[in-house]
Amino acid sequence: MNINFVEEVTKRKEAIMKDLVGLIQINSELTTFDPNRKHAPFGEGIDEALTYMLNIGKRDGFSTLNADHYAGHIEYGQQDEYVGMVGHLDVVPAGSGWSYPPYGAVVADGKMYGRGTEDDKGPTLAAYYAMKILKDLQVPLSKRIKLVLGTDEETAWRCVNYYFKHYPEQPVAGFIPDSEFPLTYGEKGILKVVVKGKNEPSKLVRFDSGLRDNMVPDHALAIVSDKDLKEKFEAFLSKHKYSGKVSEEGANLVLEIDGKSAHGSTPDEGVNAAYLMVHFFNEVGITNAFIDAINTYLLDDTKGVKIGVDYLDKEMGPVTVNAGVFKLENNQFEIILNPRYPNGVDPESFIKRFETAFSSLGLKVELGKHQRLLYVDPKSAMIQTLMEAYKKYSKDYEAKPLTTGGGTFARAMKNSVAFGPHFPNKPSYIHQKDEYIILDDFFMSIAIYADALYQLAK
Incomplete structure (x- = not known):
């Protein structure tokens, strides 16, 4: 069956844009997690986004399921086997300094700006419309297609853990548009x-x-009890051409400095504002256990050299360590790290090294979530099918499959890999201010996803 998926997407552009605007305009940042808040365990905004997507599915005649407001799915077909997709509707905090309102869904210069346009509301809607095109055309398929809607990807994955615990069936093939x-x-x-x-x-x-362990901090605030530091801090900002300010608060000074945010998987692409502030403390001789810990094991080190976990894998790249959150108040402090490791690293030894390093300074180390490494044979039939769909529309015939330091829901569902939507050699503002999606690329991704689903499910 020969289907012109680009043409099918073009026919639906107006409807797609209307749905995309409505989704991006929902602020779906995590507020608090409360399992006793039955209708919205991750907060009202996230549940509004989940309800919005499920209502779109109902509107278009799909079977839908709300998994107790933790997650949901939209499904086409009743066959035993299925092809799966998992997207997520939660977003990282918008932060400040945007050129357009972060939840305005403003279109300018062929782009739509907004938190979640590329990570991951836009791509989730692209996956939905790919499935919808097949349903609209009533294409004969041998497998169901299911789009799972996650709501807690940016924090602890409680959404998919809950979903697959209660609905454990796994796909024969699948992809994650993230x-x-x-x-x-x-x-x-x-x-x-x-x-x-x-x-x-x-x-x-x-x-x-x-704000989050998987974001490079773009702002740091320190309150110090020495007003004589005002001129020194101003000189520090001027000398290094840093953006920041100093103000008085009673007997104290409030110091603020700006860095540059980046995704936690690529901390070297950002400028850690906390580290900039610590450099000032080092210049003026302010020290304590908090600053000592940063200087000893973290400062300006995104590869884990100081901790002793640095390693480079030729296929997957280096170990990275992002220090994403720093809090100190009432002489108690907390630093939250986001380390990532490639093939060739023993996870247990890797974890132990962090415990050993910081405990040597008398500090307590607690381990949060651990997402184990994902690796699928790049020569497998599923990957070859997905690669062919990409090449067909992009004309990028020399393209090779990739590895990443990022983490996607491909780890949450068997027989799955991450597939788009970001095109090669294009800038990305994921987890940064002015996040956007290039609309032509967005529409092209729908065609790619539709063709890929057809090939996997026919």
């Missing part, structure tokens, strides 16, 4: 490491930097 084209067959292992400690009283009264 990465890059042409395709990602290997994903680094990801940890969450929380370092906690106590300070003796010092000039540093409070420190606050970072």
Whole structure:
């Protein structure tokens, strides 16, 4: 059966845009997690986004399921075997400094701006419309198609853990629209490491930097009890051409400095604002256990050299360590790390090294979620099918499948890999201000996904 999927997407552009605007305009940042809040365990905004997508599915005649507001799915067909997709509707905090409102869904210069346009509301809607095109055309298929809707990808994956616990059936093939084209067959292992400690009283009264462990902090705030530092901080900002400011708060000074955010999988692409502030402390001689821990094991080190976990795999790249959250108040502090490891690293030894390093300073180390490494044979039939769909529309005939330091829901569902939607050699503002999706690329991704689903499910 010969289907012109580009033409089918073009016919639906107006409807697609209307649905996309409505989805992006929902603020679906995590508020709090409360399992006793039955109608919205991750907060009202996230549940609004889930309801929005499920209602679109109902509107278009699909079978839908709400998994107790933790997740949901939209499904086409009743065959025993299925081809699966998993997207997510939660987003990281918008942060500040946007050129357009982060939940405005503003279209300018062929792009739509907004938190979630590329990670991952836009791609989730692209996967939905790919499935819808097949349903509209009543294409004969031998397998069901199911789009699972996650709501907690950016934090702890409680959504998919809950979903697959209660609906454990696994696909014969599947993809996750939350990465890059042409395709990602290997994903680094990801940890969450929380370092906690106590300070003796010092000039540093409070420190606050970072929103999530998987984001490079783009702002740091410190309150110090020494007003004589005002001119020194201003000179520090001027000397290094950093953006920041200083103000007075009673007997204290409030110091603020800006860095550059980036995804936690690529911390070297950002500028960690907390580290910039610590460089100032080092210049003026402010020290305590919190600053010592940063200097000893973290400062300006995105590869884990100081901790002793650095390693480079030729296929998957290096170990990375993002220090994403720094909190100090009432002489108690917490630093949250986001380390990632490639093939060739023993996970247990890797984890132990973090525990050994920080405990040597008398600090407590707590381990959060551990997403183990994903690796699928790049020569498998499923990957060859997906690669051919990408090449057919992109004309990128020399494309090779990729590995990444990022983590996707491909780890949550068997027989799956990450597949688009970001095209090669294009800038990305995922987890940064001014996140956008290029609309021509967005529409092309729908055609690619539709063809891929057809090939996998026919």
